[in-house]
Amino acid sequence: MYTQDPAFWRAGAISSSAVMFVVLVVLSIDSVRAIRAGGSHVPRYDVINRNIGYGFDSARNEDVPIIQGEDLLFNRHYTEAEATRLLAKGKLVIQSRACIDCHTFFGNGAYYGPDLTKAWLDPIWTAWGPMYGAKRRDQAMVDFLMHPERFPLGNRTMPNLGISEDEARAVVAYLKWMSAVDANGFPAGFLSANAR
Numbered sequence: 001m002y003t004q005d006p007a008f009w010r011a012g013a014i015s016s017s018a019v020m021f022v023v024l025v026v027l028s029i030d031s032v033r034a035i036r037a038g039g040s041h042v043p044r045y046d047v048i049n050r051n052i053g054y055g056f057d058s059a060r061n062e063d064v065p066i067i068q069g070e071d072l073l074f075n076r077h078y079t080e081a082e083a084t085r086l087l088a089k090g091k092l093v094i095q096s097r098a099c100i101d102c103h104t105f106f107g108n109g110a111y112y113g114p115d116l117t118k119a120w121l122d123p124i125w126t127a128w129g130p131m132y133g134a135k136r137r138d139q140a141m142v143d144f145l146m147h148p149e150r151f152p153l154g155n156r157t158m159p160n161l162g163i164s165e166d167e168a169r170a171v172v173a174y175l176k177w178m179s180a181v182d183a184n185g186f187p188a189g190f191l192s193a194n195a196r
């Protein structure tokens, strides 16, 4: 019987490993395409100039970012190069303050504070901003990041992390860009869950 022959199993192992290796390469290339800025799931950095929403897509049966029209951040238009620099700075601020020690991004991190993937879209900024004198969502977020202890939003208070205005603006730009990432429906029902 050929099944008794070790050469049969060796050939089987080698050929299935080879096939799976090819599959792995194809899937890796596909993932890299999908996750790089400008790919199918991750917007270009200059998306920070646009209006970003989040709504249910019945064909996909999950929430997807809705990107349309213009909605300038801090009342100015960022070129792709300027937006790239701003977001790189925002990312460095986020890393330097270890926001992930308390927060999750795309569900990864710690659970002391809320998930930040869609924080830009939180209706609280427009509801709460005007009460404290911030007319716009971007400014309300900057104020909060610089002085979270002055603006308690919920039961827990975020500590003051010594974030300058420039740094806060870069973080807000980063959070706006992140809210436009198509994370396959994560987090589900963000806007309805946060309608307060």
Ligand code: HEC
Binding pocket: 093, 094, 097, 098, 099, 100, 101, 102, 103, 112, 113, 114, 116, 118, 119, 120, 122, 124, 145, 151, 152, 153, 154, 155, 156, 157, 158, 159, 161, 171
């Ligand atoms: C020591 C823990 C801790 C660290 C570190 C921390 N946060 Fe927070 N953050 C919180 C808590 C707690 C809240 C909820 C505050 C509230 O409800 O008043 C919060 C709330 C927020 C919110 C509001 C979320 C929403 O949509 O309601 C944002 C945005 C935010 N944090 C951003 C950041 C960023 C950016 C960093 C890093 C620069 C950071 N946080 C670091 C604890 C932390």
